[in-house]
Amino acid sequence: xxxxxxxINALGGDGLWTVLTFKTPHGPGVTLExxxxxxxxxxxxxxxxxxxxxxxxxxxxxxxxLRRGGRxxxxxxxxxxxxxxxxxxxxxxxxxxxxxxxxxxVDSITSTLIHDPVIRTMREQY
Numbered sequence: 001x002x003x004x005x006x007x008i009n010a011l012g013g014d015g016l017w018t019v020l021t022f023k024t025p026h027g028p029g030v031t032l033e034x035x036x037x038x039x040x041x042x043x044x045x046x047x048x049x050x051x052x053x054x055x056x057x058x059x060x061x062x063x064x065x066l067r068r069g070g071r072x073x074x075x076x077x078x079x080x081x082x083x084x085x086x087x088x089x090x091x092x093x094x095x096x097x098x099x100x101x102x103x104x105x106v107d108s109i110t111s112t113l114i115h116d117p118v119i120r121t122m123r124e125q126y
Contacts, residue, residue, distance in 0.1 A: 003087035008042040010090050011066070017074045017098025021089040023082030028053045028060050035062055035077050044068045052109045061105045076102055 003022065010018050024031045032051045040046065044066040053060025058081035066073045076098065093101065 002085045003090075004038045004041075006087060006090055007038060010092060011039065011042070011044065011073055011075065013092040015092035015098065016072070016095045017076055017093040017101070019076045019078065019089075019091055019093055019098065019101055020087075021078045022080075023084065023086040023088065024079050025082060025084055031060070031077075031079055032062050035064065035075070039064060039066055039075065044073070052106060054109050059109075061102075061109055063102065074098065074102075076105070078105060 007018075007020060010020070024034075026034065028051055032049065036046055036049065045068065046064050047067050048063070048065035050063045051060065052062075060079055062075075062077035062079065064075040064077070066075060
């Protein structure tokens with residue numbers, strides 16, 4: 001990831017959530033793995049991962065719950081397909097603001113999949 005240093009610095013910031021908005025030339029699976037590799041190389045352990053995307057519009061959402069030492073962080077990666085990796089926005093958010101952003105993004109992706117029992121169960125957990 002071309003913006004790995006910026007991401008790692010942001011993970012050290014305040015707030016439970018770090019929200020990353022970026023372009024990627026890769027599909028959903030490769031994008032998830034590249035994000036996981038970047039945080040693990042920086043010493044974070046991934047304790048939960050989820051990846052949602054839509055085929056109608058080439059964008060998606062990755063959630064990584066991370067732990068390093070006694071610290072926990074949630075990384076929310078909002079991605080859109082592009083010709084190259086490019087950082088658009090990176091910010092730390094407190095609990096409620098990050099949670100609201102997460103729900104908003106999951107709703108936008110899953111609105112047509114709302115009857116999927118797996119999606120319904122995951123939404124109810126958060």
